[in-house]
Amino acid sequence: MSQPTKKVVKIKENDLVDLIDNIVSEAVAVKKQEWINEQNKKTTVLESRIKAIEASVSKLTEGKK
DSSP states (O other): OOOOOOOOOOOOHHHHHHHHHHHHHHHHHHHHHHHHHHHHHHHHHHHHHHHHHHHHHHHHHHHTO
């Protein structure tokens, strides 16, 4: 088996820092959006449970009138 060839690319330190910064910023943005989506799902489930409880309570209070 032949070994893969290695390619060396020279890059300035500032360019490397910018590249790393962009990669980190993109990763943070993706994780942030995933977290927001998870929170929205949890909120939807919670809201549906609250509506079900409110419906049960209103039925109970109607029966006592």
